[in-house]
Amino acid sequence: MRFTAPLAAIVAFVALLPLPLPAAAADEEFKLVIQDHRFQPVELLVPAGKKVKLVIENRDPTPEEFESHALNREKVLAGKATATVLIGPLKPGRYPFVGEYNEKTAQGVVVVQ
């Protein structure tokens, strides 16, 4: 078979992909809503030094990409969809994020304290 070597490599890679562990101790949840291409709230306060879960609800019919270079996160949301993004543990500070598809209006910041 011509594809043997690469195929075997793929199979090995997929087989070795660690499966996500069932969420251990429930991380604290923070809700973020996208409506009319804006985030609500614009400033989200989260505790420092802890893993927290951002639950992002896109109420717009259009897709959006939650992106933050400061948080090192990106996640695509379909229209009218909800997604979760785990962040932290983080040092105190301000971590801006944007909705990449509507960067002019969709701006917010995670404030860690």
Add this chain to the structure above:
Amino acid sequence: MLATAVIVFREVLEAALIVGIVAAATRAVPGRNRWLATGIAAGLAGAGVVALGTDRISELASGVGQELFNATVLGIAVVMLAWHNLWMSSHGAALAADARSVGNAIRDGRRECSVLSVVIGLAVLREGSETVLFLYGIAAAEGGGSWPMLAGGLAGIAAGIAVGYALYAGLLRIPLRWFFTVTGMLVLLLAAGLASQAARFLIQADVLPSLATPLWDTSALLPQTSVAGTLLHSLVGYEARPAGMQIVFYLFVLIAVAAGMRWVDSHGPPSARQGATS
């Protein structure tokens, strides 16, 4: 319109650069145009499917389906690029010596091209699905004014392809003596960069620890959103604020593949090395 063009350009750029490098790296392989076209076409078709299924993919694996999907796609691309470099280590010398007389390489070349076809397909799939979603969002937005924005999107696609082509054309100007060394280095760095991105998605999915967040912060010096930052990110995997685990992945792929290339180079089939001396 300009904003739209910039966003689409950013999405298209990475795929275009990958296609540019791969097209250059396979310049001497017979029948590679067909494979390139197949990869791009399959990638575009896949991008449409992934864009449509965004929500469903996202919900898989208790909400981290998108992260695992991206990490898998990136991981496969890393394996394929590594395989390409190992293949080049044993055949590259023959290809560089005389592209037309490598009879034996034609059969192998087919397999080689099918591998790179997959790399291109995956790059187009990943970046393309985000572009499709974004353009769909514009088209679906209520009210007028969407035509100029779609035009902006098309301009962004064209600009991205132009940069990819410029890279390709520039690489072809490198003298043949150095050519496969340069493309081999580029493919190596590309693979390491994609591995680092895969690590980022696995961290985001909470499958891997981040080790350090961030390990360094050069966002003031060279922001990743700048033109140079974006180019370096796509080409060599530059990150302004990488997690420690990303660097572990980056270095692991870099060192493992480089060592593998060196090993194949010194233990490769003699037929491949005869070409170098002729």
